[in-house]
Amino acid sequence: MRIRQATGADAPAIAAVHVRSWQAAYQGLVPQDYLDDLDPARRLPGWERLLAETAWPRKGVLVAETEGNVVGFAGLTPTRDDDEDPASVAEITTIYLTPETWGRGIGKDLMNAALGALTGAGYRQATLWVLDTNVRARRFYEAAGWHGDGAIKRDATRGFPLTEVRYRRLLM
Template sequence: MRVRQAVTEDAERVAEIHVRSWQRAYHGLLPQPLLDGLRPAQRVPQWQRLIQQADWPRRATLVAEDEGDVVGFTGLCPTRDDDDDPEQVGEVAAIYALPAVWGRGIGRGLMAESMRTLREAGFSSAGLWVLEGNARAIRFYERMGWQQDGAVKDAVIGGLEVRELRYRCVFR
């Protein structure tokens, strides 16, 4: 597995991974009609824009390749949280891998490189948000050294009220 900066040509594959992982990871947590209605083509413009707007290393999309195929990605940026300083705190805004490669170390590789990149950008810590009840993701983050910091936010996704929990990682 190799992790590298995303290029614009990766946007379609990133959008596909985003949708396929949502459909699997959020089954039972988000409304099924919402998940069934997701289409990668709807997310391609967003990912093209985000990849083009990269400001390495503070704002970037990383992709994981396995045998030359992009199978996962992560989106990094300064924190978007009002209670944190975007000069000091980075954010893992997204981290997803194709369900077919779950359990093969792709996520660990992506997260390790994401944390290295955020440290390189000068951030002293980073945060991420996880959907309450997403036990698989929570176990993964905690194994990677992230800890819940007590912050929560409520949102409505597909007409369903959900709660997200913030996790934090302090760089040493």
């Protein structure tokens, strides 16, 4: 397994991992018709745009590979939250793995690489948002030293309501 900075050439693989992970991780948590309609081709332009905006070391995407194939990714950026200082607080915007790689330690390695990159970029804290009903993800974050900080946001932009809670941890 190898973790590296993503490039524009990784966009199709990232889009595919993103969709497959959503379809598995959010089954029973969001409407099934929404999950069934997810398509990597529709996600591709957004990933191409995001990867073109990479500004290491402060902003970018890491990918995890096994046998030369992208099996996971993590998106890093200065915080997008209005109540935080983007000079000192980073945000992990996404961290997803292919379902068949869950439980193999790749997520832990990817998280550690993301935290190392954020620390190296000079951030003092990191945050992330997680669906309040995503028990599996919340257990993963809590085992990695994250804790809920009390912030909540509600999002209905997909046509159904989602409630997310913010997690935080210090970087050293």
